[in-house]
Amino acid sequence: MTSSPYKKVIVVQKRTKYELDLETYGSFSKYKNVAKENEDVFSRTLESHERQLKSREFLKQKVFPNADFVFREEFDNGLNLGNYDLIVSHGGDNHFTYVAHQTGKAHLVGCNSDPESSVGALLGFTAEDLEKAVNTQFQNTIVEKWSLIKTTIQYPDGRIIQTVPAICELSVRNNSPDLISRYWISYESRKEEQKCSGVLVYTGAGSTGWISSCSPRKFSSFSKHESYFHVYAREIRAKISDKEFSLADFRALNEVEVISEMNGGIAVDSLTERHYPFPPYSKAIFRLSDETLSVVVPSK
Numbered sequence: 001m002t003s004s005p006y007k008k009v010i011v012v013q014k015r016t017k018y019e020l021d022l023e024t025y026g027s028f029s030k031y032k033n034v035a036k037e038n039e040d041v042f043s044r045t046l047e048s049h050e051r052q053l054k055s056r057e058f059l060k061q062k063v064f065p066n067a068d069f070v071f072r073e074e075f076d077n078g079l080n081l082g083n084y085d086l087i088v089s090h091g092g093d094n095h096f097t098y099v100a101h102q103t104g105k106a107h108l109v110g111c112n113s114d115p116e117s118s119v120g121a122l123l124g125f126t127a128e129d130l131e132k133a134v135n136t137q138f139q140n141t142i143v144e145k146w147s148l149i150k151t152t153i154q155y156p157d158g159r160i161i162q163t164v165p166a167i168c169e170l171s172v173r174n175n176s177p178d179l180i181s182r183y184w185i186s187y188e189s190r191k192e193e194q195k196c197s198g199v200l201v202y203t204g205a206g207s208t209g210w211i212s213s214c215s216p217r218k219f220s221s222f223s224k225h226e227s228y229f230h231v232y233a234r235e236i237r238a239k240i241s242d243k244e245f246s247l248a249d250f251r252a253l254n255e256v257e258v259i260s261e262m263n264g265g266i267a268v269d270s271l272t273e274r275h276y277p278f279p280p281y282s283k284a285i286f287r288l289s290d291e292t293l294s295v296v297v298p299s300k
Contacts, residue, residue, distance in 0.1 A: 014091025173198030
C-alpha cells in the first residue's frame with residue numbers, strides 16, 4: 001500500500017479473563033479467596049490482564065488515537081459497521097473469529113493482546129507492530145482474501161437458517177461428547193452413513209488449528225484463500241472392520257450434505273455463541289461462500 005486508506009477505525013477489545021472472573025465473583029477479595037488454592041493460576045491471570053491493559057492503552061495513545069474503542073457487547077449492539085474502513089480485533093484467535101463473523105466487506109486486522117502467553121495463529125500483529133504499520137502508511141502489508149464456508153441448516157419442521165460464515169471450521173457432533181455422532185454424509189455421487197466422534201468441515205485458515213491434532217490424515221495444511229474446503233471424520237467407526245470410507249477425509253470443491261441421526265449440534269469456529277441445534281433428520285449443507293474475508297497482514 002502506498003498510502004493508508006483507513007480514515008475511520010474501530011478497535012474491538014476482548015475483556016481479559018481477570019475482568020470476566022471479577023464480574024463473576026463480585027469483588028477482588030472474593031475472587032482472591034476463591035483462587036487461594038491456585039495462587040500460580042491467579043498470578044498468571046493477573047499478569048496477563050496487566051499486559052493486556054498496557055496493550056490497550058498503547059493502541060489508544062500511540063496507534064489509533066482517533067479510533068472508536070468498544071468491547072464485544074457494544075460491537076454486537078447494532079453498530080453501523082459500514083461507517084468504518086478498518087476493524088481491529090484486539091484479543092486472541094477466538095475473539096478474532098467472533099469479530100470476523102460480523103466484519104462484512106471491511107478490512108480486518110488481528111492484533112494479539114498478549115503475545116507473551118498466546119500464539120495467536122490467526123493474528124498478524126502486536127500493538128507495536130501495528131504502530132509501525134500505521135507510521136509507514138501500511139506500506140509493508142497486504143490484504144489477503146480468506147475463504148469462508150457458508151452453511152444452511154434445514155430442520156424437519158420446515159425452518160431454514162443460515163449460520164454465520166465459518167472462518168476456520170465447523171464441528172458437527174453429538175451434544176453429549178460421551179455419545180457417538182451418527183449421520184449420513186453426501187458429496188457428488190457418493191453417500192455414506194458414518195459413526196464417529198464428530199466431523200470437522202474446515203478452511204485453509206482452520207487447517208493449522210484443531211484438525212492438526214487428528215490422525216491419520218491425508219492432507220496437510222493449505223492456503224487461506226483456496227477455492228475448496230476439507231472434511232474430516234474424527235475417530236470413525238465401522239460395523240464391518242475392513243470397511244473403507246470414501247468420505248471420511250476429503251477435499252470438497254462442491255457442496256457437502258450431512259443429515260443428522262443424533263441429538264446434535266453444529267459449532268462455528270469453536271464459539272459457544274455460534275452453536276446451532278442439529279437434531280435427527282436435520283440437514284446441513286456446506287459450501288464455499290461467494291464472499292471472502294479481507295484480512296490485513298504483514299507482507300512476507
